[in-house]
Amino acid sequence: MTTPVLLRVDDLSVGYRDADGAEVRLVDGVGFTVHEGRVLCLVGESGSGKSLTMAAVLGLLPEGLEVLSGTVRFRGQDLLTLPERELRALRGNELAMVFQDPMTALNPVKRVGAQIARAVRAHHPRTPRAQVLARVEELLTEVGVPDPAERARSYPHQWSGGMRQRAVIAMAMANRPALLIADEPTTALDVTIQAQIMDVLADARATSGAAMVLITHDLGLVAQVADEICIMYAGRIVERGTVWTVFDEARHPYTAGLLGSLLSAERAGSRAYAIPGSPPAPTRRPPGCAFATRCELPARSELCGTTRPELRPAADVTHESACHHADRTLEFARAVTA
Amino acid sequence: MTDTDLVRKPPAARVVAAAAGLTPLERTGVALVTAVVLFCVVTPFLPLYAPYAQDLSRAFVPPLTDAAHPLGTDMLGRDLASRLALGGLVSLGIVLLVVVVNAIIGMVVGLLAGYHGGRLDNVLMGWADVQLAMPVILVLIALSAAVGPSVWLMVVTLAATYWVGYARVARGTAMTLRDRDFVLVPRIQGASATWTISRHIAPGVAVQMLILASSDIGAVLLLTSSFDYLGLGVQPPVPSWGLLISEGQKYIRQAPYLSVVPGIAIFLVVIGTNLISQRFTAERDLRSARRRK
Amino acid sequence: MSAVLEIDDLHVRFTSRRGLRGRSVVHAVDGVSLTLGRGETLGLVGESGCGKSTLVRTVFGLNTPASGSVSILGQRMQGLAPAARRKVLSSVQLVFQDPYSSLDPRMRVHDIVAEPLRIAGRYAPERVVELLAEVGLDADVQQRRPAQFSGGQRQRIGIARALALRPEILVLDEPVSALDVSVQAQVVNLLMDLQERLGLSYLFIAHDLAVVRHLSDRVAVMRQGRIVETGDRDQIFDAPRHPYTASLLASIPHPDPYLRPGAPPRP
Ligand SMILES: Nc1ncnc2c1ncn2[C@@H]1O[C@H](COP(=O)(O)OP(=O)(O)O)[C@@H](O)[C@H]1O
Ligand SMILES: Nc1ncnc2c1ncn2[C@@H]1O[C@H](COP(=O)(O)OP(=O)(O)O)[C@@H](O)[C@H]1O
Numbered sequence: 052m053t054t055p056v057l058l059r060v061d062d063l064s065v066g067y068r069d070a071d072g073a074e075v076r077l078v079d080g081v082g083f084t085v086h087e088g089r090v091l092c093l094v095g096e097s098g099s100g101k102s103l104t105m106a107a108v109l110g111l112l113p114e115g116l117e118v119l120s121g122t123v124r125f126r127g128q129d130l131l132t133l134p135e136r137e138l139r140a141l142r143g144n145e146l147a148m149v150f151q152d153p154m155t156a157l158n159p160v161k162r163v164g165a166q167i168a169r170a171v172r173a174h175h176p177r178t179p180r181a182q183v184l185a186r187v188e189e190l191l192t193e194v195g196v197p198d199p200a201e202r203a204r205s206y207p208h209q210w211s212g213g214m215r216q217r218a219v220i221a222m223a224m225a226n227r228p229a230l231l232i233a234d235e236p237t238t239a240l241d242v243t244i245q246a247q248i249m250d251v252l253a254d255a256r257a258t259s260g261a262a263m264v265l266i267t268h269d270l271g272l273v274a275q276v277a278d279e280i281c282i283m284y285a286g287r288i289v290e291r292g293t294v295w296t297v298f299d300e301a302r303h304p305y306t307a308g309l310l311g312s313l314l315s316a317e318r319a320g321s322r323a324y325a326i327p328g329s330p331p332a333p334t335r336r337p338p339g340c341a342f343a344t345r346c347e348l349p350a351r352s353e354l355c356g357t358t359r360p361e362l363r364p365a366a367d368v369t370h371e372s373a374c375h376h377a378d379r380t381l382e383f384a385r386a387v388t389a
Numbered sequence: 390m391t392d393t394d395l396v397r398k399p400p401a402a403r404v405v406a407a408a409a410g411l412t413p414l415e416r417t418g419v420a421l422v423t424a425v426v427l428f429c430v431v432t433p434f435l436p437l438y439a440p441y442a443q444d445l446s447r448a449f450v451p452p453l454t455d456a457a458h459p460l461g462t463d464m465l466g467r468d469l470a471s472r473l474a475l476g477g478l479v480s481l482g483i484v485l486l487v488v489v490v491n492a493i494i495g496m497v498v499g500l501l502a503g504y505h506g507g508r509l510d511n512v513l514m515g516w517a518d519v520q521l522a523m524p525v526i527l528v529l530i531a532l533s534a535a536v537g538p539s540v541w542l543m544v545v546t547l548a549a550t551y552w553v554g555y556a557r558v559a560r561g562t563a564m565t566l567r568d569r570d571f572v573l574v575p576r577i578q579g580a581s582a583t584w585t586i587s588r589h590i591a592p593g594v595a596v597q598m599l600i601l602a603s604s605d606i607g608a609v610l611l612l613t614s615s616f617d618y619l620g621l622g623v624q625p626p627v628p629s630w631g632l633l634i635s636e637g638q639k640y641i642r643q644a645p646y647l648s649v650v651p652g653i654a655i656f657l658v659v660i661g662t663n664l665i666s667q668r669f670t671a672e673r674d675l676r677s678a679r680r681r682k
Numbered sequence: 683m684s685a686v687l688e689i690d691d692l693h694v695r696f697t698s699r700r701g702l703r704g705r706s707v708v709h710a711v712d713g714v715s716l717t718l719g720r721g722e723t724l725g726l727v728g729e730s731g732c733g734k735s736t737l738v739r740t741v742f743g744l745n746t747p748a749s750g751s752v753s754i755l756g757q758r759m760q761g762l763a764p765a766a767r768r769k770v771l772s773s774v775q776l777v778f779q780d781p782y783s784s785l786d787p788r789m790r791v792h793d794i795v796a797e798p799l800r801i802a803g804r805y806a807p808e809r810v811v812e813l814l815a816e817v818g819l820d821a822d823v824q825q826r827r828p829a830q831f832s833g834g835q836r837q838r839i840g841i842a843r844a845l846a847l848r849p850e851i852l853v854l855d856e857p858v859s860a861l862d863v864s865v866q867a868q869v870v871n872l873l874m875d876l877q878e879r880l881g882l883s884y885l886f887i888a889h890d891l892a893v894v895r896h897l898s899d900r901v902a903v904m905r906q907g908r909i910v911e912t913g914d915r916d917q918i919f920d921a922p923r924h925p926y927t928a929s930l931l932a933s934i935p936h937p938d939p940y941l942r943p944g945a946p947p948r949p
């Protein structure tokens with residue numbers, strides 16, 4: 052790949068120490084790279100550690116949790132050792148965020164326009180007022196808010212959920228970030244609104260050339276926007292590759308199961324594949340492969356219960372899998388998605 | 390520690406586990422209240438116990454000077470330790486009665502108003518507002534003037550007027566719970582209101598009533614003690630802490646301990662219960678904070 | 683096919699006071715007619731706020747309709763005496779969307795599943811075990827409380843409770859919307875099995891078209907309190923007549939990267 056690396060995460064672990072001093076790893080040895088202008092999707096069930104991974108990258112971990120290992124390099128600069136002041140300057144400038152609930156980013160008692168203006172001013176404090184107002188209007192127009200001058204003067208509660216998310220995207224794009232981190236930005240929205248928001252995100256990225264890390268559990272969305280995919284399970288990345296190979300040649304039984312459990316037109320009226328059971332709690336992960344209790348790969352062996360599989364090239368260097376029997380998954384994937 | 394751990398252990402272990410989870414301040418609260426209550430309960434079984442026996446030759450014995458009267462004697466030579474213990478049983482008994490009756494009335498009114506809503510809600514809560522607007526002390530003075538002061542008059546007046554806070558909380562919780570999905574299930578099945586309330590709504594409300602009651606004990610003790618002091622509550626010769634203070638007041642220069650000792654008893658219980666009840670309010674804030682996340 | 687549930691020109695309105703002057707009236711359900719045939723699954727799709735849950739609540743008598751009627755197993759619910767109404771209603775049961783608020787956190791699983799039996803005076807402990815087995819849960823879960831279960835398991839418990847009185851109709855109000863993808867498939871498969879075994883009729887409500895397509899025989903599309911289109915599943919999905927249905931369908935992201943605009947040809 053020739054595009055330069057923007058963000059590189061290596062061996063990142065996040066967690067806490069329990070009462071006995073033992074480490075509980077909620078995110079365990081996660082690594083990936085995001086190239087300039089490209090889209091990486093973090094995919095997995097709720098609780099798999101997607102949000103914590105990106106919170107650690109941004110230095111926004113909730114209280115009580117800490118980074119237990121790893122490095123995070125943004126344009127070669129280590130974010131984990133960066134002083135809070137400099138990190139804050141980076142956030143909202145080169146790094147921007149959009150969350151599932153737009154109200155986490157909006158102040159309910161301030162006019163929407165004023166909040167976007169603040170984002171514009173945050174990193175260019177001396178911009179003249181008229182110029183800021185013009186920029187706010189421009190941003191709102193870019194994210195498809197009708198009557199931007201008028202709407203900018205109203206409060207968040209007067210906006211619908213979809214419109215609020217547009218406002219948050221406008222704020223995020225205010226300083227033309229190089230990397231946009233979107234954590235389930237459309238999960239709370241209806242499909243038609245979701246489609247609009249995804250279009251807005253695509254347009255905003257097209258004008259700014261920003262790369263994006265999209266956190267989602269919706270494989271439909273992933274198929275539509277991703278360049279690269281990381282599938283997470285129980286705090287680890289279990290499969291990593293381009294969108295083209297992961298969807299067509301799943302190299303991990305979990306990915307195959309997820310694809311198989313999609314309810315689609317072709318399978319209407321018949322039984323979809325269902326992964327049995329549910330993911331283990333972070334404190335009760337089995338010693339070997341965390342997926343072993345649910346894995347139905349015919350080739351699974353004793354090794355699965357004893358040795359933890361590491362992420363290794365499966366098909367070629369761009370497609371990796373953390374399964375001892377990655378070479379036997381294609382057949383299984385075909386069977387469950389048939 | 391999780392709730393389920395607490396549930397599974399035998400009762401004694403649960404008490405130990407619960408105590409281990411207390412902060413030093415809360416443990417102090419428990420210790421204070423336990424000490425005062427133990428004193429009131431145990432003293433009547435001691436040989437020195439004689440709350441009504443007078444001995445004018447041994448009046449005004451100061452505390453800690455006579456082994457037969459460890460807390461001294463009053464103007465009539467009655468043993469102060471005995472009177473303090475009996476007064477404590479009377480005062481605390483009244484407080485408990487008032488708080489329990491208030492909590493029950495408030496819970497029932499609040500549950501009915503919150504669950505049924507509509508007109509019943511308007512009527513019940515309207516009545517509650519009227520109750521709240523009535524100045525308890527003036528009502529009690531007026532009634533005492535009319536039928537003569539008595540301890541029962543005080544208890545009944547307080548029990549009838551002090552439940553509004555309980556009712557408001559119970560109503561609020563009942564209103565939010567009644568539209569929860571799990572409450573819709575029996576409603577859809579055609580279960581009676583009694584069924585639905587007693588199984589799905591009352592248990593949650595009862596816990597809140599208990600918390601409110603625990604934080605109310607100090608306030609009600611102060612209130613009833615002041616009524617006793619004013620002569621509107623417990624009548625002599627039966628002692629209560631409020632009454633002991635007022636009796637001692639006349640000899641405040643000669644024997645200040647007569648008022649100070651019961652005052653300390655009230656103070657200890659008020660401080661102790663407040664320290665304990667803080668745990669519940671803190672826990673509730675914590676829980677709602679967690680839910681908000 | 684005989685109809686087990688018939689909704690005829692149903693109107694439900696909410697009046698809310700707005701500030702000092704005037705009230706505003708929300709027509710949450712605005713002239714809805716639907717028919718659910720025996721043994722069939724009718725999918726009801728629509729975006730949030732279009733009135734799906736209000737319709738459900740009205741079927742169960744929790745909202746009073748302004749006009750129109752609901753008939754269950756041929757009996758018109760409006761104007762039925764309470765006792766007769768309760769009897770008819772026991773053949774329709776509801777499964778909720780949110781597996782976290784649909785089970786009383788204080789109660790044990792046994793008592794949760796037993797509640798409808800107890801209300802109807804038909805309680806038998808063996809029946810609870812039988813119901814749990816029906817949804818794929820072991821008898822040893824009975825003494826546990828909801829907090830110890832995952833979302834999918836809670837939804838199973840809710841389904842077991844709904845089956846307690848041997849209903850003929852299940853109204854499923856977004857039963858898998860709150861679940862993870864892998865668990866969604868488990869619950870959807872369970873629902874299909876139950877329908878086959880017990881001959882249930884489903885009114886299946888969702889905003890997720892993929893799930894509706896997977897389960898339904900017929901589909902009704904709801905928008906702003908009205909049904910804009912009803913038809914067989916394949917007709918609705920392959921040849922929608924109403925532009926709103928078409929726009930809904932166009933919004934579903936298809937889980938195949940080679941179908942996105944500008945995708946390379948599949949190797
Ligand atoms: N503040 C916290 N304290 C302890 N555990 C947490 C905290 N936040 C999240 N977790 C746990 O970490 C795991 C991963 O969480 P998260 O990254 O939010 O998952 P995802 O975004 O994939 O749904 C979950 O098991 C969750 O319960
Ligand atoms: N109790 C109520 N009072 C006032 N308005 C209500 C009430 N219940 C629902 N509504 C309104 O009715 C409409 C339909 O809501 P609902 O049936 O919950 O939609 P859905 O289930 O399709 O998301 C919404 O506009 C909602 O705000």
Ligand code: SF4
Pocket residue numbers: 303304305340341342343344346347348350351352355360373374375376377
């Ligand atoms: S390592 Fe074994 S248990 Fe884990 S996914 Fe591969 S085959 Fe399944």
Ligand SMILES: [Mg+2]
Pocket residue numbers: 098101102103234
């Ligand atoms: Mg998350």
Ligand SMILES: [Mg+2]
Pocket residue numbers: 734735
């Ligand atoms: Mg709904």
